[in-house]
Each structure stands twice: as C-alpha cells, then as structure tokens.
Amino acid sequence: MSRLALTAALAALLASAPAFAQDVLIRNATVHTASARGTLEHADVLVQGGVIRAVGAGLTAPAGASVVEAAGKPLTPALFGGITDIGIDEVSGESSTVHSTLKLEDQPLRPEFDVSLAYNPASVLIPVARLDGIGFTALGANTGGSFIAGQGGVMRLDGSADPIGPLALYIRLGASGAELTGSSRAAQWMLLEQMVSEARGRVPADSPHALLTPAGRATLARYLAGQGRLVVEVDRAADIRQLLRWAAREKVKIAIAGGAEAWRIAPQLAQANVPVFVDALGNLPTSFDQLGATLENAARLRKAGVEVSFAQRDDASHNARKMRQLAGNAVANGLPWQDGLAGLTRVPAQVLGVGDRIGSIEPGKLADLVLWEGDPLDVAHYAEQVWLGGKAVPMRSRQTELRDRYAAPAGSEPRAYSW
Template sequence: MHPLARLVRAGLAAGLLAAASLPSFAQDLLIRNATVHTAGAQGTLQNADVLVQGGTIRAVGEGLTAPAGVTTVEAGGKPLTPALFGGITDIGLEEVSGEAPTVDGELSLEDQPVRPEFDVTLAYNPASVLIPVARVEGLGFTLLAAGSGKSFVAGQGGVMRLDGSADPIGPRALFIRLGAGAADLSGKSRAAQWMLLDQMVSEARGRVPTDSPHALLTPAGRAVLARFLNGQGRIVVKVDRAADIRQLLRWAARERVRIAIAGGAEAWQLAPQIAQAQVPVFVDALADLPGNFDQIGATLRNAAMLEQAGVDVSFTQAGDASHNARKVRQLAGNAVAHGLPWEAGLAGLTRIPAQALGVGDRIGTIAVGRSADLVLWTGDPLDVINTAQQVWLGGRAMPMRSRQTDLRDRYLRGTGDSGLPPAYSR
C-alpha cells in the first residue's frame, strides 16, 4: 500500500473510532467550584456551579445541590466556558487538501457559474477526522463555508456543531467574495461585482423575466437569493479593503439585507459606520502586514478599534483554517494583547458568532435553557499554553482524543523488544 494511502486509511479509522466512541446519551452532572465565564448577562462567576440535566443547563449559581443520580465534577476553580467557535472553515468538507475526492467546498461550473442554491452542508461528513482534532481543543461549533470556485457568489453554508450530528443548526449563510481576490471571477474588475450583484437582485425580486437570455440565476437560485434578500439568514462577505467595505455597507442598506464581514483587514477605518449598520465582523487578528493591495491598512489593533466603536467582533483565520481551527484561540488572545478587552475576546469566540449566525438561543453562553456545550480548561483559554481538560456537548462528555493524540501516544511509546520504530511496535 502507498504510504500516503496508509496514512489516510489510518486517519479515517481513527476518526471513525472517535465518532463511534461518543456517548449516545446526555449526562446529568453538576460542575462545582468553577470560574464560570458565562459570556452572557451574568458575566464571570467565581466559585460557581453549573447543573446539567437532559443535555440542557438547568441552573447556574453558588452552592447548588446535586440531585440524586447526578455525577459531580470538581473544577477546583478552573475556568469553565461555553464551547468555542472554530471560525469559518471547511471542517467536514475537506479531509486531505491535495486529494480532490476529499474536497467538497467549492462549485466550478463553466456554463452557469452563479449558483447561490449550491449548499455545501449537503456534503458534510460528521465522521471527518478533523472534527475530533478540533473538538479536543475546546471547539464546539463552526460556520461551514462555501468557497469561491468559479463564481464570486460561492453558495450556502451553515453552523455545524462538532458533536457528531449530521445536520446544520439555524439558518443558512450565503457566501460572497468581493475585492481584488474575486476580480478574475467578475470580468477583471471589482466594479463589475456590483453590476452583477445588482442584476442578480433584480432577478430575485422579479424585475427580470425568467426567460431572459441574459439571466444569471436559475429559478432555484432566484428563490434562494430572494430568501436572503428578505432577511432569512446572513450574507457573509469576504472583503478587506476599506473602499470595498464602504460600497458593501451602501449596498446592504439600499437592498435592506443582513450582512457580515469576513476578513475586514481595513474595517477599522470604517468602524463607526459598521457599528451603526450593526454588521458583525469576523476578523483575522493576525493580519498585520500588506499581504496584498486590499490589506495596505492591516493592523493588529483592528479588533480592538472595531470593538471600541461598538462593532460585534468575532474571529476567523486565513489559510488552512480547517486543519488548524485550534489557532482561533490564538487569534482572540492576540487581539486581547493588542487592546481588545478579555471579555470581548471570549465573547468573540462564543456569544457573538452564535448570535450573528442565528443560533444564540441555543449555544454560545452559559445560561439556563441553553445547550450544555461546555469546556473546562486548565487555565485562561485565551492563552494557548492552556488546554481543554474536558469538553461536553449537549451534556455528553466528549472523548478527549483524536487522530493527532493517538499518533502522539503511539510514537511516544518505547520500541519494546521488536527493535523496530514505535510505529511498528504493535
């Protein structure tokens, strides 16, 4: 067997083993004496308890009594937070980046490239080996994204909980890419992006006949875009340059659509306008260099300046976000190091993305009635020296193992009597 095939096979087996080992029922438990960072109205509670029954948080406070049959977990003052947001990723859509059959996040149709009805959640694999890799790092949910294939209107995605469930929660999100990075997909000019968007809006609102030879959208595409134009879900726009963000805010106000900005390297330059428009921004808090001409004004203080102006700030990362989702904690910690309040950093990994994506009534905070998606940490979760001690999703204790931890343990073992490297000792 080819070494790469052997590695992929071993990784898939580990992922299936981790998925199969998930408990099938929610655990009733009382977590005692924790530093509870609720990420909600109650703020941070010292020496507090959290009671979980039937997968739901039933009580939060001091001196709670464990009902009969409820397991007690002693936190010893360690931080307890909601399960964290993993950013905008392809987790469950991409297994091996260089192996095309394992990548399902983009659509590339030559004859009719603009297909907003394309929904990547239909290809989501809940047995992906990337899920336990992210979950053991304290991540409980992610925004599954449609990537730009041959259209700057990429398609739909949704919020996926990393608990082994197969279906998204909450409304879908529509993904659009604007700026220089999408110019090749729109006639070599960012100006054409607005021209094409305006035509698509006209089609979705019935101002262009469905049989027009110049129509951009299919009937299904018109119906999907009309849904987002009516406020049923966010349009998430990947954009960095301040000039493009200004045009985006004007377009959103004119068409009365709900948008979110992803990236936003120069968003700080328009912080008051973004705050007034109530547009959340998913920033890459490590973007501090002019990596391209859309990021000339990038700064490590982007998140802090946006938050100070009243913008809801969350986090996502550029590059290989799916395989390195754990680094989202580093983004938040880096933003805090450059002026973002610590509480806002945690909110950007919990409450803010949940609310922005329409699932804040279920996850994102530690509050009565919310799903018991919790993480007990060894220390400050925004300091990457600390780790997740235990993760619960829906009250279920998640196995704190993944393909990576299995490989670590395998190679740390002695060679035994075989004389072979640790990989062959068993």
C-alpha cells in the same frame, strides 16, 4: 472475525464515541458565562438532559448525577472554530476529499449551492478541533468559479449530521474576487444588481441573459427577504463602504469576514449593526486591499461598538485550534478579555442565528461546555474536558493516538503493528 478481534473492535468503537448523556454538576468553577452575567467566581453549573438547568452558587446535585470538582478552574461555553471546511475537507491537497467549491463554466453563479450537504460528521478533523475546546463551526463555501461562493450552515461538532440553524450565503468582493468578475471589482456590483433584479422578478425567468437558475433566484430571494445572513469576504475600506450602501438599499443582513481595513469605517459599521469576523493576526498587508492592516483592528472596531468575532484566512479547517490564538492576540492588542471570549462564543452564535441554543452558559442552552486548565485565551493552557450536549467528549484524536503509538517503548514488532 474472532471473538478477541470483535471485543477489541467494540472497545475501540465505544472509546471513540462520546459518552452517553448524563446529569452533571460542575462545582466551584470560574464560570465565564459569555452572557450579561459576566464571570461568576466559585459557581456551579447543573446539566440535565443535555441542557443547562441552573447556574449559581451552592447548587445541589440531583440523585444519580455525577459531580465534577472544578477547583476554581475556568469554565466557558464551547468555542467557535471559525469559518471552515471541517467535515467537507479532509486532505486539502487531495481534491477528491475537498467539497467546498463549485466550478461550473456554463452557469457559474449558483447561490443555491449548499456545502453542508457534503458534511461528514465522522471526519478525523472533528476530534482534533474538539481537543482545543471547539464545539461549533460555520461551514463556508469557497469561491472557485464565481464570486458568489454558495451557502453553508453552523455545525456542532457532536456527531450531528445537519446544520443547527439558518444557512448563510458566502460572497467574495474586492481584488481577490475581481478575476471572477471580468477582472474588475466594479463588475461585482453590476452583477449583484442584475442578480437582485432577477430574484425580485424584474427580469423574465426565460431571459437569454439571465444569470441565475430558478433555484438560484428562489435562494437569493430568501436572503433579500431577511431569511439568513450574507457573509462577505472583503478587506478594503472603500469596498466595505460600497457594501454598506448596497446592503442598506436592498435591506439585507450582512457580516464581514476578513475586514483588514474595517477599522477605518468602524462608526459606519456600528451604526449599521454589521459584525466583523476579524483576522486578528493580520498585521502586514498581503495585497493592495490590506494596506491598512493592523493588529489593533479588533480593538478599534469593538471600541466603536462593532460586534467582533474571528476568522482565519489560511487552512482554517486543519488549524481551527488557532482561533484561541487569534482571540488572545486581539486581547494583547487592546481588545478587552471578555470581548475576546465573546468573539469565540456568544457573538458568532448570535450572528449566525443560533444564539438561542449555544454560545453562552445560561439555563435553557445546550450544555456545550469546556473546563480549562488555565486561561482559555492563552495557548500555553489547554482544555481538560469538553462536554457537548452534556456528553463528555473523549479527549483524544487521531493525532494523540499516533503520538502515543510512536512515543511508546519499542516492542518485538515495529510500532506500526501495535494496537
């Protein structure tokens, strides 16, 4: 390699990586803390060693710290990207790049399947998501050969290779999972009961009718002991009611994803302290399980006391930027603005077991922050700068680089040859 080419390669490498961590004072911002302190006007946030050290007015920048003048603009925690395949799905139409689904014919029920083992921190989808202020996502296993999809963890989009908290077990119930359970949703409860019996040791491990492997029994036993949360994709109110009864009987922690008809039994969800990841764009039913779909779902749930976050149904990995649209749409249909922001920050972090580290702007939390040009829940506005662990993230991606290449004036060679 020539010296010129080497220099260019090093420059590109440095440009594509986050800047080194530094002490930063973000001054005079409208700080939406997503905590009990609420929104602080004309406030400062001091970051040292990748951690938030102080939040308040009139903070002094320590020696060597850089100062960012926010001029009153909104500062929020980095946002939740939803339940996605980011880092385990590069091109949805190319099966060799999709690693979120397990299909085994001989023994399909494998709760021990963990999609986070396939996570690629160099995925091109990560910078695309970060440009819209997204700092963390929940890797969700998808149902393929079983209604028990498998496990996934919370990934910070800072280049880290491992989950930052406990894994969650993903399950699909209702009509969409019936084809995987003998064409009957009733069979889902039958199979769950047998799996629980196996995990609790009530069925011999060498039984010829066993559904789970030894590893699967051990995995499910951990969730039955309260070590992790079950995230259940389910929509129909009747199915959610059965789920609440089952969870109470087995004493497991659950969350609901989708929940098109969750508002119908909002008081029961609030009493059981079950959070819901709502598809806030769900208005018209796309199945018989969603006949009660409404744009007011999130607002009605929150009014009843249910903790609400958000999740997309289709192509969530490549459209994580739409999470802000979901939250904004919920706010437009009655959800208080602060609850809309909490649903993108504090709530998912707490539900997924990482709220002690991320999700709010408080001393001691990781400095995962976003400075916005305007209202973060209005898609007409954009993120000016993202910090993850106190590192300023380059505000570009493969998409912006392609935009710049083909928007530039034509030279002596075709644009594809420009560097």
